[in-house]
Amino acid sequence: MNDVAPGIPLTIVEVPPPTFRSRAAAAESIDGGPRLIELLAEAENALRRGEYGAAALQTDAAEVSALWALATHWRRRSVIALSGDAVVGLATVRVPLRESLDSARIRIGVASNAREHGIGGALIDVAERIAREEGRTRLRLRAPHVAGVPFDPSAGWIESPDGVGRVPAAAASSRFLTHHGWSLAGVERVSALDLQSGAASQTEALDAQIAAALAAIEPEYALHVWSGPTPPEWLGGVANLSADLPGDAPTGHAAAGESSWDVNRVASNDVRIAAANRTALVVGVEHVPTGTLVAFSELHLWRDHPNRPALQGLTIVHPEHRGRRLGLLTKARLVRELRERAPECPGIVTWSPESDARLVSLGERLGFRPIGVEGVWTKTLEPLPEEPETDEAAVTDAATAADVAAVTDEPAAAGTPTATD
Ligand SMILES: CC(C)(COP(=O)(O)OP(=O)(O)OC[C@H]1O[C@@H](n2cnc3c(N)ncnc32)[C@H](O)[C@@H]1OP(=O)(O)O)[C@@H](O)C(=O)NCCC(=O)NCCS
Structure with missing residues (x-):
């Protein structure tokens, strides 16, 4: 004891x-x-x-x-x-x-x-x-701050070192972590999309966004939708895109930022996801002239709990194919697919770094609203x-x-x- x-x-x-x-x-x-x-x-x-x-x-x-x-x-x-x-x-x-x-x-x-x-x-x-x-020796942890939970604002804020985002200094976790020698390294935004209110108008707006984005990129790019394990033809593409993620990538995906992705890891991750009672729903983008996967966005749905919100996983567009609204297209199509396949699903929860203005604004355009932030804290242990x-x-x-x-x-x-x- x-x-x-x-x-x-x-x-x-x-x-x-x-x-x-x-x-x-x-x-x-x-x-x-x-x-x-x-x-x-x-x-x-x-x-x-x-x-x-x-x-x-x-x-x-x-x-x-x-x-x-x-x-x-x-x-x-x-x-x-x-x-x-x-x-x-x-x-x-x-x-x-x-x-x-x-x-x-x-x-x-x-x-x-x-x-x-x-x-x-x-x-x-x-x-x-x-x-x-x-x-x-290099440690990292996340401390959530939920919108609506009161705190003492007179104690001020701890600002993120990248200048975007902050956490309340008076929060128990801020005091606790500072006391234990940890420092704030960044702030992530946690957002949710409500899929139940205004469903019809949302669907129309999505369809319009998808149609406009598709018209601009076809026939050079083609969309592919899959549910469950990654189809064999896209295993390599998913592995390559995942491996390219920077270390500070959005972390809705547990292993984001780990570079050692290969075909076997994608396949074994699919097995874990299925064993954990989740189903992945994925929209991928093929660059038709080369036959390669250049973007994808994934959601995790709960197999036995259709009334739980889905979790947004990775959304990645290959750097050479950015600026063509492929991110918006994959996410919008994913929401559309989710509505059709799981109409009872109440919403989607997603994490994005406050500093990633592109990802944050993409979510906002689709109707995601902030529900809180998470401070990302780090500590380096002395030898x-x-x-x-x-x-x-x-x-x-x-x-x-x-x-x-x-x-x-x-x-x-x-x-x-x-x-x-
Ligand atoms: C952050 C968190 C883990 C702290 O847990 P905790 O058990 O309250 O932590 P402690 O009791 O060790 O320390 C908290 C405070 O209580 C004080 N304290 C410790 N023992 C005490 C005692 N016997 N009597 C009175 N106060 C005491 C400490 O001095 C500390 O004050 P400080 O933060 O100003 O330094 C807890 O608030 C929590 O679970 N938050 C939600 C989850 C979360 O945010 N996790 C990520 C961040 S770590």
């Missing part, structure tokens, strides 16, 4: 990596084996409800297991903080395995009724220690001294590591590979 706050005995438990054979198998085994995965999914859901209140972004143990166990290009380690039987927080560290080998993405969250007791501080210490164990420390901080770390090992029934697992590659 780690007595972080008086009255709240806290245990931090590392969740062993799940094994995943099929969604059905995962669901059956939840009562027995991977109870900790279920607790992790619960904690994630509580956090997401607080962030965007959207049933949209809810998850479950089978989805968590699928996305985690079937990952081939990154490894994830997660811990949950327990107060008695109650999950009061989580921390996840995700490390890429093929590129950016000094980097890690972290997620931290504490249950809203357990904040300001030092639990977040304990979790971020554990997350940073795990990152170190994985050999990572550890060569000699083991004997001061108080080192003792605290050791105690936490012992707690983790004791409760998981497994060694604290320095870098147990979860990847299937």
Whole structure:
């Protein structure tokens, strides 16, 4: 036990990596084996409800297991903080395995009724220690700020270093992260498109935009629509376009910005998406004279939850083909396809960097409206001294590591590979 706050005995438990054979198998085994995965999914859901209140972004143990166990290009380690039987927080560290080998993405969250007791501080210490164990020093995490949540504006703002976007300095996450040595590196806009209100007029407006954009580019370009796994003829094109993304690309797509995309990775990612109960809906653009894929935009729909909003994934136009409204065309057509194929879908949620004026205005033209922003924070860990420390901080770390090992029934697992590659 780690007595972080008086009255709240806290245990931090590392969740062993799940094994995943099929969604059905995962669901059956939840009562027995991977109870900790279920607790992790619960904690994630509580956090997401607080962030965007959207049933949209809810998850479950089978989805968590699928996305985690079937990952081939990154490894994830997660811990949950327990107060008695109650999950009061989580921390996840995700490390890429093929590129950016000094980097890690972290997620931290504490249950809203357990904040300001030092639990977040304990979790971020554990997350940073795990990152170190994985050999990572460049850390990144995202802190959401939901539109409509009150904060004290007199405390001012923390401005994004690129000059576009800011987060409230008084927000709990801003104070917390600054206190723990993190810096704001950028701001992303979270937007939603409401597909249910004014549906008929929206459809007409979309049709007009699609017709105008198509008239300008045909017959040099042709549109292709697919749902589910990437058709074999476009696997190479999707891999090439994904690999070209810059490291700070929009992150609605979990692995955006990772350059090691190839045909096998696209195919294995399709398997993960399907196992996670999602269906991809994609509009691609072929450059007809060369037969290559030069743009695509993708959405993820929930197979068993048609009433959840769809998530926007990547939208990419090859640099040589920009300025021809291919971005607008693919996104508009995607919305149109979604309306036809899933008329009950309430909307789409998307993430775009505030600094990417083109992407932001493209979304606005299609009717997306901001629902919040996410601060992207970074921290670079200092190298550890060569000699083991004997001061108080080192003792605290050791105690936490012992707690983790004791409760998981497994060694604290320095870098147990979860990847299937
Ligand atoms: C940001 C977040 C993780 C902080 O979690 P937390 O458990 O409240 O964090 P802590 O208790 O360690 O620290 C928060 C504050 O409480 C104070 N505090 C810590 N222990 C305390 C105690 N026993 N009594 C009173 N105050 C205490 C800390 O000094 C800290 O103040 P500061 O932020 O001004 O430095 C939490 O607000 C959260 O989950 N937010 C939503 C998710 C999110 O934004 N995640 C991304 C950002 S990390």
